[in-house]
Amino acid sequence: MGVTITNEPFRIRGKDERLKVIIQEGSNEANVNKLVEVLIGDGFDFSLEADMMGPVEEAERAVSVGMGIILKSNMPMIEELAKSAGAVLACSRPAYERIQVLPRERFVGMSGVKFTGTLYFACGISGAPQHLRGISKAHTVVAINKNPDAPIFKNCDYGIVGDMNEIIPLLTAKLNSDLPKPDPNAKPVQVKPEEPLYKETKATARGRYVCPGCGYEYDPDKENQTAFKDLPDSWACPECGVPKKDMISAVTLG
């Protein structure tokens, strides 16, 4: 398996709740430094290691590459980043289909594998809906892309606008430098809320009344939240005219 990072707290965050922070410190280097600072502040420990060919669907972290890589021969740069980030390697579907940067079981998306770990680096990935479906349960998504309008920036937590071929080596070097250890108590990655087992349905018998003349159901949700008891005494069933007093509660015991 080779996945050694297991101690990172896990937060469930849907794609609609992403932080969407674009880091704009001026130079690429300043942006990279800021990004690493923020991630360490969130509780990520970059001294940990992982087997970069471990299964993506079980991994804690992934460095994922899209068509922004341009050529497969640029992959060593990505591998270096994965090594220093303690991540597995992954890619987008086009990067798999068109330039075969990685084997089939490593492309992430609706039709590929789903990444559900804590940290996902989307490098040169535009963020098509099919790809986003594969990372909707990822904890933190970092996007690096030269197109500021790429949809990935609306679906990431931290983003750097710039050429990945310049930024990634800077990021790798930064992660390999002597970094402070995160203090887990200082500012931990938000504590994992136990994902509730269920959602309750909006529809409920509570507050509803049914007509003995025809079965019509009075639902306050469809009547501007007017509670049944607040209806005038002259109210009658709109379907069959039975008076208010004969309606019975729709609630059943148990």
Add this chain to the structure above:
Amino acid sequence: MHCVRKVTEDLYWVGANDYRTELFENIHPIPEGVSYNSYLLLDEKTVLFDCVDWGVCRTFLENLEYVLKDRPLDYLLINHMEPDHAASIAEVLLRHPETTVISNEKAFLFMRQFGFDVEGRMDTVKEGDTRCFGKHTVTFLLAEMVHWPEAMVTFDTTNGVLFSADAFGSFGNLGGRLFDDEVDFDRDWIDNARRYFTNIVGKYGPFVQKLLAKAKTAPIKMFCPLHGPVWRTNLGYYIDKHDKWSRYIPEENGVMIVYASMYGNTESAAQALASRLCDKGITNVRVYDVSKTHASYLVAEAFKYSHIILASVTYNLNIYPVMEDFLHHLKVLNLSKRVFGIIENGSWAIKSGTLMEKYIDENLKDCRIINSRVTINSSGNRSNEIEMDELADAIVKSVEEEAKLLEAGEKAVAEAQAAAEQKAALKKMSAKERMALRMKQRQK
């Protein structure tokens, strides 16, 4: 040839079995047929309780005349106007100009609407009225919306027989065996009974509850329903089933998996989930192909089990139509208080899971939806294996929790019902009796 049975010393079953009708109400398959029960009381006056469907009218008339012999038919008492019973009213009235019809105001209105001429021979009764036929005195209880708004039940205070109309009925032909103690109901009939109740009266749970509460105040010894066996032995068993169905409480803490699949991939996922559940010790599992199973059967199963897992392909950006139809049935029959789980599939834009969730969320009352969802893109892959395990684990957890919740809930309900009954009983007592009871309780 006549085909009748004696119910009590002076009450006869003169109904008929129907093995020819394919679809009850032209919608529900009845491969095991159905009976239309009609009962004839030979007191000082003769009274016929309800009629039968037009399709079996000839048999019914033969039975009626056989038991009546040469006596006049004094009364025809109509509890329920739906044509599966009432269609033969006109024919009986033509043959028996001497007959007076006893029914309620709304039922008489319906008789006129359906074109039965009852002018000048109506005896209109209200809730609580009584009629005496000699030895037997009956009283009437309205059973509004226990199927139709005019429905009522008639209680014979002399011998404890409740003519219960569509309540306590069942699909299935009798084949001679009339009484609950002549059949193995829990083995041979319960599925038909559940399918009948849930599809015909399922929507009207609150009204059935109202009728059950009324019925509790009467010393009932026998149910004579309009379909299926007569109950004279194990009434408590059948009341309990109806109590659960009408409160939308599952009979069993188990899992029903319903799938919609065109090419078999969603089907595989449904079967894979079922196997995982069994592996994990949850063996009360049933798998159904929504395209191969008539909705009436699925509805009945949905009322039976606590957990319903829906697995559907996406079809033109929608839920697969047959699956949507099933959901529609659940909605209009008011299925409530269930736990749902979702498996979705699609090849280019997967929508079915979100849409099924939305449908449940907006339409099925007091339900819960398990958060772990399986999303398949054409056919299951490695990520789906993980999702499937998560869903299976969530179901196992939910089944375990549900067992406790159901037990606690039913205990609370039993206590509430007992308290309400005691209150009602106290109300009925005289001041003196109440005092005596209190003294006795204090001594204890």
